[in-house]
Amino acid sequence: MERYHHLRIEGVRPLGETARDLVIHNGRFVRDTTADVIEEVLDGGGMLALPAPVDAHIHPDKTTWGGPWLSREPTESLAGLIAYDASVRADMAPVAERAGALLDHAIAHGTRAMRAHADVAPQYGLDNVRGLRAAADARAHLLDVQIVAFPQLGVLTAPGTDVLLEKALDEGADLVGGLDPVGVDGDRDGQLDLLFGLAERRGVELDIHLHDGGASGLDQITEIARRTTALGLAGRVTVSHAFALAELEGPELTAMADLLAGAGVAVTTCALGADPVVPHAALTRAGARVAVGSDGVCDPWSPFGNAEMLDRAHLLAYRTDARTDDELAACYRLVADQGADLLGLDRVGFRPGEPADLVLVDAPSVAEAIVRRTAPSVVVRAGRVIARNGTLLPGGPA
Ligand SMILES: [Zn+2]
Structure with missing residues (x-):
């Protein structure tokens, strides 16, 4: 339904x-234009133009956004948080x-x-995937959304989840x-056999949450890299959070960064609260991919978060002690x-x-x-305000 459209953003x-x-023609930047085309003109007012950001890790099915405030109850463990999340979900508005x-x-x-x-578990079935897909489809002209079928309650520890993960791919999920x-299922190879089996059989990408730290976390990252290489899945596997990487420095960090870069395994980080943040500069220097996300936004887990990615770049910069202009700008390069x-x-x-997806920001510099x-x-978005x-x-884009 591509209509002819031409926009010039001045200054x-x-x-x-x-x-x-x-100068933008049908959603993409062009060198310039002849004057005989009808064009829309936008006064840029000398503002900073930045590439539109990408949120590489977010949980919209859990959010309370737009609804009443949720006064969260105290919990002392990950299991407690997971159980609390599941218990309040039933009273929340539709996904x-x-x-x-x-x-x-x-x-x-x-x-x-x-x-x-989107959480996939026997007690939710595929409701979260379907609800999120519906929300995304209604906004497909404004936003690209990849959906990950996420086994929040475990894979092996929640029997039936394996079948649901595969079924989710037929009902709107794009990744597994x-x-x-180890930390949730207590069986490194059991869960990874299942995930990589699905990735191979269904030709989908993987995105694995890994909070496990220490030697166990590093062992799991190493095994994920090994399997990725062995199955020829370079560029199709992500480890989210990867807290164990934050414990590394010196030659160990260099070796792990080289391993991830060589295997084509990406990492996402969210710079949340007191959570460890991956050493993104060392990883990207080695050629590994590191992207940034919001994680949970105003949900049963945390009252914080806003899905605003310039703000997330700030949090990443703050948490990683960015000081120079280039260190600050590097945080935005990860985001965009x-x-x-x-x-x-x-x-x-x-x-x-290139696609004309951009934001105009009233600031002197990226830093x-x-x-x-x-x-x-x-x-x-695609050349339209x-x-x-x-x-x-x-009424949508104008
Ligand atoms: Zn997450």
Whole structure:
């Protein structure tokens, strides 16, 4: 249904460069245009233009976004959190409604794509996948969404989950997830046999939550890399959180970064609270892919989070002691460029042929936008203005 559309954004500073005009034709940047085409003109007002961010790890099915405040009860363990999450879910609004509200907020703050995990377990069936898919499909013109079928309650420890994970692929999920093969299932090879078997049989990517730290965590990461290489799945496997990597330094870190880069295993990190944050500079220097996500947003697990990825870049920078302008900008490159790579999207570098998914930010530089957590003033999706000042335009793109 591609309609002819032409937009000129006048006077913006791509990634802080000197001000220039951006010319967009049917959703992609072009070199320039002849004057005889009818064009829409947007005054950029000298604002900073940034590639639209990507949220590489988020759980919209758990969120309370748009609903009443949830006063969370104290819990003392991971098992307690999981049980509490499951117990309050029944009283929450339908998934499509809550997830949809969160997706709208993320879109209005510039997110162009997300990898979203949806809980799959015998007690939920596929309700979360279906609800999230419905929310995503309703916004497909505004946001790309990959859905991971996520076994929050375990794979082997929740019998029947294996069948549901595969079924989820027929009902809207794109990837298969995993969860602490040792820490949750107590069986490294049992869970990994199942996940990699599915990846091979169904030709899908894997994204495995791994909170396990220490030697066990590192062993599981090493085994995931080994299996990825053995099955020729380079570029199709992600380890999310990968807390164990945060314990490494020196030659051990270099060796692990080389292993991940060589195997084509990506890592996502969320820079949450007191959680360990992966050493992203060493990993990316080695050529490993590191993308950034929100994780849970305002859900039974945590009252925090907002799905605003410029804000997430700030949190990553803060947690990793970014100090120089380049260190600050590097955090945004993970959010935008590496996130796009992870989801198989073209990067946005403001060059001809690239997708015109961008945000305009009223900040002097990338570094200052990150430090000051400046929210985007304008969001452009495929060459069309879709949001201003954190609010979606009524009636869709204009
Ligand atoms: Zn997660």
